[in-house]
Amino acid sequence: xxxxxxxxxxxxxxxxxxxxxxxxRELRLYRNETDxxxxxxxxxxxxxxxxxxxxxxxxxxxxxREYINEILAALDREQDIxxxxxxxxxxxxxxxxxxxxxxxDFSITICSYELIRAEHILVCRLEKIEEDVLGEIKDTxxxxxxxxxxKKEVIFINLIK
Numbered sequence: 433x434x435x436x437x438x439x440x441x442x443x444x445x446x447x448x449x450x451x452x453x454x455x456x457r458e459l460r461l462y463r464n465e466t467d468x469x470x471x472x473x474x475x476x477x478x479x480x481x482x483x484x485x486x487x488x489x490x491x492x493x494x495x496x497r498e499y500i501n502e503i504l505a506a507l508d509r510e511q512d513i514x515x516x517x518x519x520x521x522x523x524x525x526x527x528x529x530x531x532x533x534x535x536x537d538f539s540i541t542i543c544s545y546e547l548i549r550a551e552h553i554l555v556c557r558l559e560k561i562e563e564d565v566l567g568e569i570k571d572t573x574x575x576x577x578x579x580x581x582x583k584k585e586v587i588f589i590n591l592i593k
Contacts, residue, residue, distance in 0.1 A: 433505075435460075439453055448488050451488075455478065455482065455485070458474075460552065463507055482500050510552075517586070542565060543561050554584075557589045558588070
């Protein structure tokens with residue numbers, strides 16, 4: 433499920449898209465901003481919201497969907513992107529730098545970057561690469577960051593001058 437398309441919908445709250453967007457926003461809030469007991473405390477309300485969506489599906493002859501499970505799975509995939517990001521950058525930079533420049537393993541510690549959420553969109557801000565890194569190698573690292581961001585559907589912002 434592409435939760436972002438529902439999360440930022442301008443549909444009326446009582447429409448299918450509006451209700452689905454509300455469920456996505458609520459689940460994201462409770463999953464990311466509270467502890468698991470708060471999420472469990474609200475599960476009945478979320479199940480009610482889900483049942484309204486399932487009723488609409490039934491009225492249109494659509495298959496029954498487990499909206500809560502689908503949304504939580506999409507949120508898990510987002511979280512996986514964050515956890516895997518540093519490892520992916522390290523692997524990619526090591527492979528590229530070793531192939532092009534015969535350099536030993538790459539260490540992410542030479543880079544200063546920030547992975548942030550901007551209204552639930554992931555953004556990587558590459559701020560600095562250590563000064564003793566040569567220009568061509570620095571450019572290669574920047575382009576590798578860009579490629580990994582593209583692969584992970586993360587917006588890349590290069591702040592290196």
